[in-house]
Amino acid sequence: MKTNNEIETIANSVLSKYVKKGGVHKVFQEIMHSEKIKYKEVNSENTDFVGALTKNKDQAYIFVNKDIDNIGRKHFTIAHELGHYFLSHNLHSNLGFCTNSDIAEEEHQKNPIEREANYFASCLLMPKEKVKTAFLSILENRSRKRIKDFLLVKNDYTFGVWLSIKNDLTKRYGVSETALRFRLKQLKLADFQFEK
Ligand SMILES: [Zn+2]
Structure with a gap:
């Protein structure tokens, strides 16, 4: 173990x-x-x-x-x-x-x-430091610094921010949305209360 x-x-x-x-x-x-x-x-x-x-x-x-x-x-x-x-x-x-x-x-x-x-x-x-850096930089750009270091997806606005992050990072790391979501939760960068 x-x-x-x-x-x-x-x-x-x-x-x-x-x-x-x-x-x-x-x-x-x-x-x-x-x-x-x-x-x-x-x-x-x-x-x-x-x-x-x-x-x-x-x-x-x-x-x-x-x-x-x-x-x-x-x-x-x-x-x-x-x-x-x-x-x-x-x-x-x-x-x-x-x-x-x-x-x-x-x-x-x-x-x-x-x-x-x-x-x-x-x-x-999805190596920790790389994912963290990439995530935070998209978050900063996309939300124009309204959201700083943690994304709680809970309404249309935050869902839009999430789509930008998802589209970028799933491509960059060759992973599914499921795998990405789980990793972001694990790294305490995001959580999800809202689905579309
Ligand atoms: Zn196995």
Whole structure:
């Protein structure tokens, strides 16, 4: 079992090794190549299969279900499987896999191994300091300094501000809105009481 701080430190060390500029999703292939992980998108009859990290002798593989059509969800899945790898989870020597409910962008997750991999994915895709800086700068511009350091989405005005932030950051980090919302709540930058 690892603490969130330990997990974040490991994610940051991967980031400083591989990411010079932009989001980590742009260098997934490079990371896997350099760690000698083979990556495959596969067709599966099993709709519950999302992703897997498996080892066969000395070769590691990441498999991802070909049918994931949300690009943010696909990135989160790869980051989650990289989490199992970099956190040295000793799991699938058999053909186990991670299901839809294992890979939860909102972290409603009881199984500690899966929870750790989800937290790692969040930290890897949306590094704390970078997200914070980007978030605060859009917030300042978009709200003309009316809102300073925390966005509570609770009416049309704040929802408009949120749309600007969402459009920018989901693209920049290659994540889904769900994953972004959760990370911002976790970093105590935003909360949501209003939906449209
Ligand atoms: Zn998993």
